[in-house]
Amino acid sequence: MASVEWIKTFFFAKTAPLITPSHFREFPHVTDKECTHCFQCMMICPAPGAIEVIRTEKPGEWKPVIHLGHCIRCGLCVEICPELVLDSGRVHTKNAQDGTYMQFQFHITVNPVICMGCGICSVACPVNKEIDPQLAAKGTSTSDEVIMRVYKGINTVFHEEKCTGCKTCEEQCPNRSVMVARVLEPLQITEEP
Amino acid sequence: MTLLQSFKNAVRQRSIHVCYVDTGSCNGCDIEVLACLSPRYDLEQYGIYVHNNPREADVLLVIGGVTPQWEDKLKMVWDKMPEPKVAVAIGNCPISGCVYNRPDSLTRPPAKSYIPIAAEVPGCPPRPTEIIQAILSVAPLIFKDWEIRR
Numbered sequence: 001m002a003s004v005e006w007i008k009t010f011f012f013a014k015t016a017p018l019i020t021p022s023h024f025r026e027f028p029h030v031t032d033k034e035c036t037h038c039f040q041c042m043m044i045c046p047a048p049g050a051i052e053v054i055r056t057e058k059p060g061e062w063k064p065v066i067h068l069g070h071c072i073r074c075g076l077c078v079e080i081c082p083e084l085v086l087d088s089g090r091v092h093t094k095n096a097q098d099g100t101y102m103q104f105q106f107h108i109t110v111n112p113v114i115c116m117g118c119g120i121c122s123v124a125c126p127v128n129k130e131i132d133p134q135l136a137a138k139g140t141s142t143s144d145e146v147i148m149r150v151y152k153g154i155n156t157v158f159h160e161e162k163c164t165g166c167k168t169c170e171e172q173c174p175n176r177s178v179m180v181a182r183v184l185e186p187l188q189i190t191e192e193p
Numbered sequence: 194m195t196l197l198q199s200f201k202n203a204v205r206q207r208s209i210h211v212c213y214v215d216t217g218s219c220n221g222c223d224i225e226v227l228a229c230l231s232p233r234y235d236l237e238q239y240g241i242y243v244h245n246n247p248r249e250a251d252v253l254l255v256i257g258g259v260t261p262q263w264e265d266k267l268k269m270v271w272d273k274m275p276e277p278k279v280a281v282a283i284g285n286c287p288i289s290g291c292v293y294n295r296p297d298s299l300t301r302p303p304a305k306s307y308i309p310i311a312a313e314v315p316g317c318p319p320r321p322t323e324i325i326q327a328i329l330s331v332a333p334l335i336f337k338d339w340e341i342r343r
């Protein structure tokens with residue numbers, strides 16, 4: 001009988017079934033928390049075309065959609081979402097435990113050698129358009145509140161911190177002179193002694 | 194179905210020969226395919242064997258975002274494989290180009306515009322378990338009763 005057992009083991013032995021543990025960071029899934037369509041998840045995503053925030057059939061409701069085949073499972077969208085709409089693995093549990101969170105801002109650089117001061121970037125910027133209606137009408141701005149505008153023949157950045165990272169300016173610039181870089185900062189809440 | 198056919202089906206299920214081709218990946222997916230061979234995942238217990246010879250392969254694993262150099266050569270590798278055959282795209286790169294899919298980059302995804310892809314395993318990189326599962330689920334579908342359906 002022992003030999004039958006031996007033959008069975010020899011031919012049919014398998015390693016234990018391999019199941020992905022639940023704490024692994026999977027493709028983010030959408031929970032039923034309400035999305036405020038702030039688009040922060042889309043702005044932080046490093047993979048082109050991985051996440052989109054789109055309107056659902058219900059009026060006034062927005063939901064992020066993750067595209068498999070594009071998403072790299074980095075989990076940044078899960079961490080940045082202020083409403084915790086997305087979830088994946090134990091990202092939220094760990095953040096709550098350690099008091100860690102993520103912050104990001106955008107750094108705009110203009111190459112003064114190739115910028116010809118056309119101002120296309122400043123009038124294309126959706127944030128600029130809101131701040132100064134002159135720019136929305138493709139006019140000339142003298143406001144110092146805008147993110148950037150042409151000043152003394154060159155595109156000058158005034159308020160970098162207002163940039164939301166849409167990169168419209170980068171796409172519109174004919175000289176590829178303006179560049180928007182995302183600066184990510186992982187932070188931890190420290191208790192004062 | 195004849196007895197011979199059912200015997201063939203049973204044998205084929207445990208004898209899947211794999212060839213992989215890297216069409217310009219960052220090496221991440223290659224390492225995950227390599228991990229499938231390790232004792233932890235042990236590909237061969239499922240009857241999957243990796244060679245790098247398309248002429249004796251049943252399954253072609255396509256890895257990487259298809260660089261311009263590969264545009265014609267991927268088809269050449271595919272044509273060398275004997276029927277029945279199946280191609281599986283491993284990782285985001287052959288599906289979409291992943292993070293390399295930007296203006297002026299040297300990738301020409303997707304791989305399915307050059308050869309027929311039967312299954313796609315998303316991930317950057319996908320886990321070894323996901324790769325094994327994809328091969329195991331797609332290969333029998335293609336090879337079962339091949340002589341009858343042909």
Ligand code: SF4
Pocket residue numbers: 034035036037038039040041042053064080081082083084085086
């Ligand atoms: S999912 Fe979160 S980060 Fe994304 S748009 Fe909705 S609320 Fe903003």
Ligand code: SF4
Pocket residue numbers: 028041044045046047050051066070071072073074075076077078
């Ligand atoms: S996990 Fe990373 S790659 Fe995937 S959608 Fe979120 S931010 Fe983008």
Ligand code: SF4
Pocket residue numbers: 106108124125126127128147162163164165166167168169170180
């Ligand atoms: S990235 Fe968008 S918000 Fe920021 S400056 Fe450019 S256009 Fe304006």
Ligand code: SF4
Pocket residue numbers: 110114115116117118119120121122150154155172173174175176177178
């Ligand atoms: S950065 Fe580009 S779009 Fe903006 S003013 Fe200079 S050349 Fe024109």
